[in-house]
Amino acid sequence: MFGSGMNIAAVTWYILKATNSEVNLAYLTILQTIPSLLLIPFSGVVIDREDRRHLLMILDFGRGLVICVVAMLALLHRVQVWHLYLMGTIVAVAHWMFWPTINALIQELTPPEDFVVANTFLMAGVQGGWMIAGAVVGFMYDHIGLGGVLMIDVATYVVSLLCYFAVRKGRHVVERPVDKLREIERAAMNAAQRYVHEMTEGFNFVRGRPRVLQLGMSWMLFLGALMTTSIITAPLSDRILHAGAYGYGWLNGAWGCGALIAALLTAAVISRIGAHRSVTVCFAVLTLGMFAAPFSRFVILAMFLFLFMGASRSMCGIAISSDMMRLVPKYMMGRVQNTFYFSGMVLQLLLSGIVGWVAHFYSLTIAFCIIGSVFLSAFLLTYGPVPETVEDDGAENLKP
Numbered sequence: 385m386f387g388s389g390m391n392i393a394a395v396t397w398y399i400l401k402a403t404n405s406e407v408n409l410a411y412l413t414i415l416q417t418i419p420s421l422l423l424i425p426f427s428g429v430v431i432d433r434e435d436r437r438h439l440l441m442i443l444d445f446g447r448g449l450v451i452c453v454v455a456m457l458a459l460l461h462r463v464q465v466w467h468l469y470l471m472g473t474i475v476a477v478a479h480w481m482f483w484p485t486i487n488a489l490i491q492e493l494t495p496p497e498d499f500v501v502a503n504t505f506l507m508a509g510v511q512g513g514w515m516i517a518g519a520v521v522g523f524m525y526d527h528i529g530l531g532g533v534l535m536i537d538v539a540t541y542v543v544s545l546l547c548y549f550a551v552r553k554g555r556h557v558v559e560r561p562v563d564k565l566r567e568i569e570r571a572a573m574n575a576a577q578r579y580v581h582e583m584t585e586g587f588n589f590v591r592g593r594p595r596v597l598q599l600g601m602s603w604m605l606f607l608g609a610l611m612t613t614s615i616i617t618a619p620l621s622d623r624i625l626h627a628g629a630y631g632y633g634w635l636n637g638a639w640g641c642g643a644l645i646a647a648l649l650t651a652a653v654i655s656r657i658g659a660h661r662s663v664t665v666c667f668a669v670l671t672l673g674m675f676a677a678p679f680s681r682f683v684i685l686a687m688f689l690f691l692f693m694g695a696s697r698s699m700c701g702i703a704i705s706s707d708m709m710r711l712v713p714k715y716m717m718g719r720v721q722n723t724f725y726f727s728g729m730v731l732q733l734l735l736s737g738i739v740g741w742v743a744h745f746y747s748l749t750i751a752f753c754i755i756g757s758v759f760l761s762a763f764l765l766t767y768g769p770v771p772e773t774v775e776d777d778g779a780e781n782l783k784p
Contacts, residue, residue, distance in 0.1 A: 385510045387540030389517030391451065391475075392614065393636060394525055394533040395468050397629060400618050402465055406748075409615045410740020415469050416476030417733045424726045427481045429582050431718025435555045436489040441548050443478045443485070448541030450474050451534055458531030480729065484721040491709040491717055492558055493551075499706040500651050507702045508647035517640075523633050560715045586719030589712070595770060596711050600724035602663065603704050605762035607724075608731030609670075609755045610697065615740050616751050620677060620686065623748060627683050638687035642694030650702045659703040660770050666700035667763035669693065674756030678749040731758075 399408050431439065454471045457463040486506070494502040521533060590596050621631035654662050673693040680686040712720045735758065743751035 385513035386517045387537035388479075389513055389636075390521050390533050391537040393517065393521040393632070394530050395472065396614055396618050397521070397525060397632060398530050399465060399468060400622065406615055406619055406743040406751075407740045407745075408465070409618070410736045412469060412472050413612065413615060413736035413740070414733060415473045416479075417729050417736065419473055419477050420480040421726065421729055421733070423477055424480060424722050424729065425583070426579075428484065428586065428719035428722030429579055431481075431485050431488055431722070432582070432715055433557065435557055436485050436492065437548055437551055438555065439485050440482065440489065441545060443482045444541050444544050444548070447475050447478045448538050448545075451541070452538045455531050455534035455538060458529065458534060460531075463530065480725060484718055484725060487705060487709070487721060488714070488717040491712075492556075492714050494709075496710060499709045500654055500702065503702045503705045503709070504647050504650050506705075507650075507698050508644055510643075510701075513640075517636075521629075521633060521636075523630065525629050558715045583719065586716055586723060589716055590720060590723060593711065596708070596720065598765065598770075599704055599708055599711070600720070600727075602667070602762045602766050603708075604724045604727040604731060605758055605765070606667075606700060606704070607728030608735055609674075609758035609762075611728075611732045612735040612739050612755055613674075615736060616743055616748060616755070619743060619748055620752075621683075624678060624681065625683050625686055631683050631686075634683055634687055635690050638690040639694030639697075642691040642696075643698035646695035646698040647702070650699045653699065654703055654706070659707045660766065662703045663700050664763060664766045666696035666703070667759055667766060669696040670700070671756050671759040671763055674752050674759060678752045 395412070396409060399412060400406075450471055454463060454467055457467055490502050490506060491499070525533065590600065617635060618632050621627045621629075621635055625631045627634070650662075657665075669692055673689045673696070677686060677689050680689060708721070709717070735755070739751045739754055742754065
């Protein structure tokens, strides 16, 4: 994630300076989202059918190869903006399959009592690596350029692939509960019918469990708003704070530091006030931070806001993921997750166009407020009591 964070930050800054338009940043986000929407309805079934470690290795190899090609073009001074759009689109398709896959693998490998700890390590790596990388780009971009940054990203994919070899050996697929009648019915189906049957099974699971539905909807709002912030963070540094690439680096660094600090405290906070209230508090902080950021005017004040928003993003992600792992059986994790990932990407697609257009043609401040309003909606959704579940929803109790 250190390499990916450097990639995103460098590409965002390159496009902003090459085109001088937030709309072009919105185009990048939209192009990254549309192909992924076509993949996600199928990828959940694949994640639940195949070895998740092998899928991760294939996804990392493919992304690393594409980025290497574009990095060479950049080093030869032949890169064009459309090359970055194409790279971003291909990498994003793999990215949106990567996340539900790695969450499902972590659930598969982790005892239920350690879900919070496992997700804390994951989120510390993700947010710490991603956002601190953004800070590093802010300080290094003028020295090594886009090509140098992308080659660092390629190197991190090589290290990642080597790490996967140490996770385990052989092919492992999560077993399903044994139901002889259903297995006979499945055996009589063709591939398309089995796909529809498995997707329906995932939808029915969510529909009968209000707690899972509430978690998923809050995750949808969380993803949609969070992934859109990349459109407005660089312009905040450039046009309001007048701090250039260095200011962009400081903002990303503050977010990453907040994420790391929160990762150290999340387990204690969740044990004290519970996962549900932790999520509610985090959405409140993200809401206030987004509304306040365009009025900060000074880099140090903006960094303070981004520090707290980064901490809230980290804690919120850990709490939601841990609760989802507890509530969803392992053999269904890919499908259930992808239901809400798909919804979050649709929201991101809509928000990207709106936020980019408003930021460029009307007001960057209003663009921040739009994203803040989405976080506010998530806060209101989780503010009420935890819904009761009509059926047993303990994933650890649904053993094959």
